[in-house]
Amino acid sequence: MAVKVFNAAASAKASGLARAIRYAVGEGARILNVSLNGDSTTVELSDAVRFAGEQGATIVTSAGNNIRDVDAQPSYPVSLPDPAVLGVTATTEQGNLLEAANRGSRSIELAAPGDMIMSTARGSEYDFTAGTSVAAPFVAGALALLSAARPDLTQPQLREALLASSERTRGVAGRVSAGHLDVGAAMHRIVPGTWGASRARARVRLRAAGRARAGRRATIRWSATNASSVTRWKVSLDGRRVRTLTSRQARSAHTRIARPGRHRWTVTGYDARSRKVVSAARSFRASPPTR
Numbered sequence: 001m002a003v004k005v006f007n008a009a010a011s012a013k014a015s016g017l018a019r020a021i022r023y024a025v026g027e028g029a030r031i032l033n034v035s036l037n038g039d040s041t042t043v044e045l046s047d048a049v050r051f052a053g054e055q056g057a058t059i060v061t062s063a064g065n066n067i068r069d070v071d072a073q074p075s076y077p078v079s080l081p082d083p084a085v086l087g088v089t090a091t092t093e094q095g096n097l098l099e100a101a102n103r104g105s106r107s108i109e110l111a112a113p114g115d116m117i118m119s120t121a122r123g124s125e126y127d128f129t130a131g132t133s134v135a136a137p138f139v140a141g142a143l144a145l146l147s148a149a150r151p152d153l154t155q156p157q158l159r160e161a162l163l164a165s166s167e168r169t170r171g172v173a174g175r176v177s178a179g180h181l182d183v184g185a186a187m188h189r190i191v192p193g194t195w196g197a198s199r200a201r202a203r204v205r206l207r208a209a210g211r212a213r214a215g216r217r218a219t220i221r222w223s224a225t226n227a228s229s230v231t232r233w234k235v236s237l238d239g240r241r242v243r244t245l246t247s248r249q250a251r252s253a254h255t256r257i258a259r260p261g262r263h264r265w266t267v268t269g270y271d272a273r274s275r276k277v278v279s280a281a282r283s284f285r286a287s288p289p290t291r
Contacts, residue, residue: 001029005036014041014076018048021059030057030155031147033140034077035133037064037102041076049077053084058155060140062132063089063102070104079107086143086159089176090114090135093283096171101132103175109163111172112138112181116264116283118239126239128262142183150190161186202227202278206267212257215289219254220265222280230269230277238263260288 003020005012017034024032032052052059064075070087071079078087087108090098092115097103101114114135121127139162146158153161165186166179184201204224212218220235233245235253243253247269257263263286268279 001027012036012038014038014045017077018042018044021045021048021052025052025055025057030055031140031143032057032059033137034059034061035136037062037066037075037078037132039075041080045077046080046082049080049082049084053082056155057084058086058143058159059084060086060088060136060143062136063087063104063108065090065098065100065131065133066102067100068102070102070107074107075102078102079104083156086110086139086162087176088112088132088136088139088181089172090130090132091171091180093281094171095169095180097175098130098132098135100130101135105174105177108176109178110139110166110181111135111176111179116262116281118264128264139181142181142186145183146186146190149187153190158190161189165189202230202269204267204269204278204280206265206280206282208265208282208284212263212284212286213289214257214260214286216257217254218257218263218284218286219252220267220282221252222267223251224269224278227269227278229271231272232270234268234270236266236268239266257286260286262286 003024005016005020061078063078089103089108089111090101091111092098098114112135114132115130116128117134118126119129119134143158163178165182167182168179172180204222206220206222208220231247235242237255242255262283264281264283266281269277271277
């Protein structure tokens, strides 16, 4: 369900967020995504968060984009000291902390992708965006997947699975208390013996060929390790499929770049049962056409 908190001026109050949390939990929601932040809190908001936890809910909240350590300079609701709150910051495609993203080794548990994320925009459009607000939904969605696989587990148990299986990477070390989101590892943790649990993790590395320019052809090449189960590769540019290749074909694809600006390649490998095995993305900037 979606619960409106912001007004027409894109402003929200802690009291409105508190009422929204209570409403959602009262309607049965047990995984809440809260992608908003403020410099102050209220007793009403703290009570609403505590109520959510008592009802067995998790509040996944963004860390904020103020380039600060929220352990020293709090941001709410991520800084609320309540076990129901699961704080999320954002990383770049290279796995480093997003420049504007807040950090906090005590207040923020996880990092998730938050750069060049395609999302909805005004006017019924889609656009690329960045920030912790788009990183938090990755974690909320991961919790929903885990809950669907193991409905017998409580939210605290599912949260623990996410935290214990997170990847401790150099890019977020010391900036979050756990690590980078790894929903596959979390799934294997709560459902032992699932497909691929005993395999080395498949990885794919993308290489853009040459400098890109609008009006010309851009090429992407890739290599993969531990991906022997992949039977076909799907290549997309800015969310639109460019080509589908079998595992026997050369690992490269190209297409004409229609406009200058930022673009994003995505290469995904699937097995014979159409299950996703591995995926990687690479962004690039196309120069204006020559005159």
